[in-house]
Amino acid sequence: MDKNLPVFVKINDYKEILDIVDVMKHKLKETTQTLEKIKQLKSEEDKELREWEKNVTEISRRLAFIDSAFFENE
């Protein structure tokens, strides 16, 4: 049997298929939007974590300064 033979679909099924495709398009749009939101949230989280790291580095720097000042006499 040839693979490239034409396919015929019943007209009722065809209408349903069109509806299904329409719903699928809508769903795909929703999915893309959700993915975009997740991406945005991920970037926000990364930003917050970078800020966190910066703050921790700052704290350690300041503590090192205080530590050196307090224990330089020892």
Add this chain to the structure above:
Amino acid sequence: MNKQKTNTKTEAVKAKPKLDAVVKAAAIVQKPVIQKTIASKPAASKPVVTLSAKSLPVISTTPAPKPAVADKRVSKKELIKVNPESEPYFVYLKNPLEYRRQLLECSRKALFCLKIHQEVILIRQKKLEEMHNLKSSVRELLFLNKKFNEKLPKYHLEALGSIPTRDKVAPTHSKSNNSKKHVEIKAEKTEMERLEESLANIERKLKTLQ
């Protein structure tokens, strides 16, 4: 006799103010000494001052009891070791304002970190919700795809092309054992395994179409 009595009386009256003056003078002379003893530490040889009911100082000359370790000489280091609270140790800091500022900055940064932590938790919650939404959307898409496939005309894979058939392995165990194992395997199947199975099925179909 009467004259003599009156003379003695007048002498006594005259002598009384004299005595009072002497007592007052003695009190004035003794006052600074008493004040001194109150101000300074009560030494062993010095007189102990006590206050009477009328708040007049009464001096007793009895010496106070000597402490047991009065003669023993203790070095500074030993004193610190024995009772560190009695001799507090201070360290000079050159710029205390700067250190205070640094410490406050540290506290501020630590609070910022806690704030960020809360924000990250909120973001993760939102992300989790979005991921759940995504999962449900993908499931719906999968369902719609399946429905779409059902609406298309049926076809047999054998008719479209040759499918590589797998050689069946001859069963080695009895039927009862096999059925039990099959049930167990079905129970053990996880979501991941189910998805992998359906993926393999689709890939097999794609291969036949190529």
